[in-house]
Amino acid sequence: MTFLDKIDKVIRREIRIWARRPIYFLGSVAVMAFCTVFYLTFLQDGVPSDVPIAVVDRDNSSISRNFCRQLDATQLGKVVHYSTFAEAEADLQGGRVTSICLIPEGFARDIQAQRQPTFSFYINGLYFLGGSLAWKDILTMVNLTAGAVQREVLQMKGVPESQIYGLLRPVDIDIHQIGNPTMNYGAYLANMMIPGMLQMVVIIVLIYSLGAELKYGTSRHLLEAVDHDIYAAVSGKMALYTVLFTLIGWTIEVILYKWMHFPLAGSLSQMLLGCFLLVVASESVAVLIIGCVPVCRFALSIGALYSVLGLSLTGFTLPVEAMPTGLRGLTAMYPLRHYYDLYVQVGIFGSGFGEWYPQVIALLLFCFLPFLVLPRLGRAYTYLDYERN
Amino acid sequence: MKGIEYAKQWVRDALGIFNLELRNILHDGGVMIIFVVAGFLYPILYNFVYRNGILEDTPIAVVDDAACSDTRRMIREMDATREINIAYRCTDMNEARTLLQQRKVNGIVYFPSDFGDRLAAKETATFSIYADMSSFLYYKNLLMGSEFVMLHEINSIKVERLSLDGLTDQEADATVNTVRYEDINPYNRAFSYGIFLISAILMLIIQQVMFYGMGMSVGTMREENRSFASLPDTYSGRGVGRVVLGRGAVYWLLFMTIGIYVGCIVPAMFGFPQRGSFWDILLLLALFVTVCVFFSMTWTTLVTRRESAFLLFLFMSPVLVFLTGFSWPTTAFPAFWKYFSYLFPSTFGCQAFINLNTAGAPLAVVAPQLRALCIQGGVYYILACVAVYVENFALKNKARGDRGLVEVRAEGATSSR
Numbered sequence: 007m008t009f010l011d012k013i014d015k016v017i018r019r020e021i022r023i024w025a026r027r028p029i030y031f032l033g034s035v036a037v038m039a040f041c042t043v044f045y046l047t048f049l050q051d052g053v054p055s056d057v058p059i060a061v062v063d064r065d066n067s068s069i070s071r072n073f074c075r076q077l078d079a080t081q082l083g084k085v086v087h088y089s090t091f092a093e094a095e096a097d098l099q100g101g102r103v104t105s106i107c108l109i110p111e112g113f114a115r116d117i118q119a120q121r122q123p124t125f126s127f128y129i130n131g132l133y134f135l136g137g138s139l140a141w142k143d144i145l146t147m148v149n150l151t152a153g154a155v156q157r158e159v160l161q162m163k164g165v166p167e168s169q170i171y172g173l174l175r176p177v178d179i180d181i182h183q184i185g186n187p188t189m190n191y192g193a194y195l196a197n198m199m200i201p202g203m204l205q206m207v208v209i210i211v212l213i214y215s216l217g218a219e220l221k222y223g224t225s226r227h228l229l230e231a232v233d234h235d236i237y238a239a240v241s242g243k244m245a246l247y248t249v250l251f252t253l254i255g256w257t258i259e260v261i262l263y264k265w266m267h268f269p270l271a272g273s274l275s276q277m278l279l280g281c282f283l284l285v286v287a288s289e290s291v292a293v294l295i296i297g298c299v300p301v302c303r304f305a306l307s308i309g310a311l312y313s314v315l316g317l318s319l320t321g322f323t324l325p326v327e328a329m330p331t332g333l334r335g336l337t338a339m340y341p342l343r344h345y346y347d348l349y350v351q352v353g354i355f356g357s358g359f360g361e362w363y364p365q366v367i368a369l370l371l372f373c374f375l376p377f378l379v380l381p382r383l384g385r386a387y388t389y390l391d392y393e394r395n
Numbered sequence: 396m397k398g399i400e401y402a403k404q405w406v407r408d409a410l411g412i413f414n415l416e417l418r419n420i421l422h423d424g425g426v427m428i429i430f431v432v433a434g435f436l437y438p439i440l441y442n443f444v445y446r447n448g449i450l451e452d453t454p455i456a457v458v459d460d461a462a463c464s465d466t467r468r469m470i471r472e473m474d475a476t477r478e479i480n481i482a483y484r485c486t487d488m489n490e491a492r493t494l495l496q497q498r499k500v501n502g503i504v505y506f507p508s509d510f511g512d513r514l515a516a517k518e519t520a521t522f523s524i525y526a527d528m529s530s531f532l533y534y535k536n537l538l539m540g541s542e543f544v545m546l547h548e549i550n551s552i553k554v555e556r557l558s559l560d561g562l563t564d565q566e567a568d569a570t571v572n573t574v575r576y577e578d579i580n581p582y583n584r585a586f587s588y589g590i591f592l593i594s595a596i597l598m599l600i601i602q603q604v605m606f607y608g609m610g611m612s613v614g615t616m617r618e619e620n621r622s623f624a625s626l627p628d629t630y631s632g633r634g635v636g637r638v639v640l641g642r643g644a645v646y647w648l649l650f651m652t653i654g655i656y657v658g659c660i661v662p663a664m665f666g667f668p669q670r671g672s673f674w675d676i677l678l679l680l681a682l683f684v685t686v687c688v689f690f691s692m693t694w695t696t697l698v699t700r701r702e703s704a705f706l707l708f709l710f711m712s713p714v715l716v717f718l719t720g721f722s723w724p725t726t727a728f729p730a731f732w733k734y735f736s737y738l739f740p741s742t743f744g745c746q747a748f749i750n751l752n753t754a755g756a757p758l759a760v761v762a763p764q765l766r767a768l769c770i771q772g773g774v775y776y777i778l779a780c781v782a783v784y785v786e787n788f789a790l791k792n793k794a795r796g797d798r799g800l801v802e803v804r805a806e807g808a809t810s811s812r
Contacts, residue, residue, distance in 0.1 A: 029700075029703055029706055029707070032706075032707060033706035037707070037710050040710070041710055041714070044714055047729055047731075047732070048717060048728070048729065048732050050729065051727060054723065054724050054726070054727035055727065056726060056727070057724050057726055057727065058726060084726075096756070096759070096760045097760075098754075099582075099750055099754040099756035100750050100756060100760040100761060101721075101725075101749065101754075117573050117574060120570070120573070121569075122568075122569055122572055122573065123574060123575070124577060125574050125575070125576040125577075126576070126577050126579060127576070127577075127578055127579070128579045128580075128581060129579070129580045130580075130754065131580045131582055131584070131590075131591065132583050132590070132591050132594060132595075132721065132749050132754060133722075133724060133749075134586070134588070134591045134721065134722055135722050135723060135724060136724035136726075137580070137583075137586075138535065138586060141580075144578075145578070148574060148576050149546075152573045155573045155574070156571070159570060159573075172516075172517045172519050173517065173553065173556065175519050176517070176519060176520065176549055176552040176553065176556075177521075177522070177545050177549050178519050178520070178521045178522075179522060179545055180522070180523040180524070181524055181538065182524065182525045182526070183526055183534060184495075184526060184528055185527065185528040185529060186528035189531075191723070194528070194531060203710055203713070206709065210709060211706065214702060214705075214706055217702075218702075221702075302702060303425045303611070303701060304425070306702050306705045306706075307428060307429060307432075307433075309705075310607075310705050310709050311432075311433065311437075313709075314709070314712055317713055318441070318444050321530070322529070322530055323531075323532075323588070324444075324450070324588045324589075324592075325450055325532060325533070327450070328447055328451075328532070329444055329447065330443060330446055333443070333444060349529075350527075350529040351496075354527065354529050355496045361496060
């Protein structure tokens with residue numbers, strides 16, 4: 007029996023198990039379908055709009071009313087009026103509004119008399135995205151309101167119209183967002199969250215597939231089918247799951263970059279390669295875990311702990327350099343971390359292979375991990391000498 | 396008299412079930428590992444990862460084609476901000492772009508050659524920033540740092556020009572700064588990523604640990620052909636309520652311990668803001684843990700094997716983080732996901748904890764969340780009872796069916812003989 011025959015046998019056997027136990031299908035295909043639908047529909051707007059901004063207008067003048075109208079007219083903000091600050095503060099603490107603008111009494115009068123009234127705004131920074139966007143929105147509107155007043159003053163002083171803009175705004179910034187020009191929050195998160203979920207699902211399902219043989223004592227049956235060749239047994243399973251999860255991953259990448267048109271500077275084929283490597287590397291991690299701890303339940307618990315933490319340690323939200331020094335090195339033990347680096351090169355900068363080959367090598371290095379534990383897993387499969395539950 | 400007898404019997408039965416469940420949990424190494432390791436370790440791990448939580452001194456490359464005193468001053472000012480660190484000064488954009496691509500810098504500031512001339516001509520001088528969007532925090536830092544500098548520059552340039560036009564300093568200041576503003580961010584002063592994330596996920600950890608642990612325990616019973624719902628025959632009472640409450644009390648006590656650790660001790664250990672009153676938080680925990688118990692009891696009914704909880708529901712943890720609404724604002728939720736989020740106690744528990752503990756809100760402010768938790772608790776209690784009832788019903792039918800099958804087989808055996 008050649009090695010390929012053995013692998014063929016294992017694959018046929020695994021497909022029979024799949025047909026008998028719906029949990030495999032639910033745990034892989036159904037879970038990934040749900041996650042893809044969730045992250046793409048939940049964040050479909052890209053940038054939140056109409057976040058509630060409280061306004062306590064103690065002045066109620068034409069200037070303050072105009073300010074409220076302008077703020078309300080921005081895409082981001084929606085003004086909610088409060089009569090007292092205490093009510094607004096309660097809703098700020100309760101997270102029902104993102105921020106409070108406090109317009110003091112005599113605001114318009116003081117502006118006209120050049121007494122420089124103070125405008126205060128409060129932000130709830132615990133609701134991060136809403137809070138920081140409201141901060142930016144209000145700051146812009148305050149500057150525009152102040153600018154409008156200054157413009158009137160300058161006009162009254164007789165400054166020619168052609169010079170006014172230069173006087174009001176001597177310096178300006180031209181902002182270029184490389185890799186995500188529309189600041190699409192949905193694209194930013196979905197790009198990494200969905201592959202992150204793929205890494206999690208690959209690890210959990212493969213650990214379960216290998217661990218279930220131990221748990222139900224079917225591992226000897228598996229080994230007999232392949233002449234006691236643990237390499238063939240594991241390779242067979244990995245081959246089937248590689249095909250399955252790569253297909254799932256590729257479908258997701260095509261949805262992300264072709265159907266949703268998320269920004270991608272490089273070519274799709276490069277991302278497909280990265281996705282394939284992510285799947286293979288994650289499988290290798292799964293084999294390592296079940297090989298080190300050949301008890302289905304323990305291995306699953308470790309796999310769960312490892313993969314949930316992986317979403318944070320990848321560093322696409324809080325960058326790795328902001329983590330404690332001792333943790334930075336540990337991030338390298340996640341395939342997703344290298345996939346993210348690869349995505350940054352391909353998706354954001356559109357670099358060639360020369361820039362991202364280190365990530366390919368890193369992901370390929372993961373493939374050596376199973377060889378460390380396969381003999382041990384083979385012994386566990388033969389003797390079944392670990393506790394089963 | 397009958398009422399008292401019934402109450403006594405009720406308490407005896409509930410205590411019996413309590414003891415049984417407690418013994419089950421304590422004897423199950425796997426469940427204990429989840430409760431102890433995950434419940435105690437996870438909050439520490441997350442606090443450790445997000446301990447700094449603030450990205451400072453993002454490295455930037457500068458391309459200064461204007462090379463005048465104004466741009467040199469602005470570059471110095473940018474370097475002095477907390478957000479930006481001028482790491483490289485490049486001679487042209489190609490060099491800066493290479494550095495960006497090699498990820499030695501996370502942004503570029505470019506001053507065009509006419510920048511100084513335009514300032515001198517009293518026109519608007521524009522400079523460009525290029526932000527690497529691979530993490531939005533890079534962009535935020537670059538934007539905030541350069542915007543501070545720009546606003547500062549605008550003010551001083553305007554005052555300087557107006558002074559040249561013959562205004563006194565005070566007049567010029569009053570003309571330029573028609574409105575003064577102050578921005579106050581009382582609960583998270585530095586926009587720390589850690590403070591915002593940790594306060595949101597602490598409650599979620601309680602719910603998820605309980606769910607996976609209970610799922611494993613229920614799955615084990617199923618595998619061993621016992622059922623979590625069946626009453627031992629020795630007990631004369633057969634009420635559904637005492638099964639649910641007796642079993643629930645075990646988890647409730649266990650998770651109040653874990654809850655106090657997660658909600659009160661862990662924040663103190665890491666110097667995390669604790670602005671709420673201890674008793675308010677204890678009240679929230681008591682309510683939240685109760686709802687979590689009924690929630691887990693309801694949904695773990697679907698678990699048939701020891702490991703299924705991980706395979707089928709692990710992916711929900713990150714999803715639930717988003718559904719708490721602390722990152723993507725609740726008002727921007729698509730309608731379907733908004734109602735979907737009402738299924739989970741974590742949605743309201745996390746919001747209430749953020750508001751009470753980190754924002755220091757009084758109890759009245761979180762009344763809507765507490766009310767929602769009460770409703771959830773009621774609904775999930777009823778569902779948990781229904782689950783036990785249905786399970787018992789199914790068990791009895793199955794027992795009857797099995798007996799029938801045995802009789803049929805026995806008959807078949809005799810007739811063939």
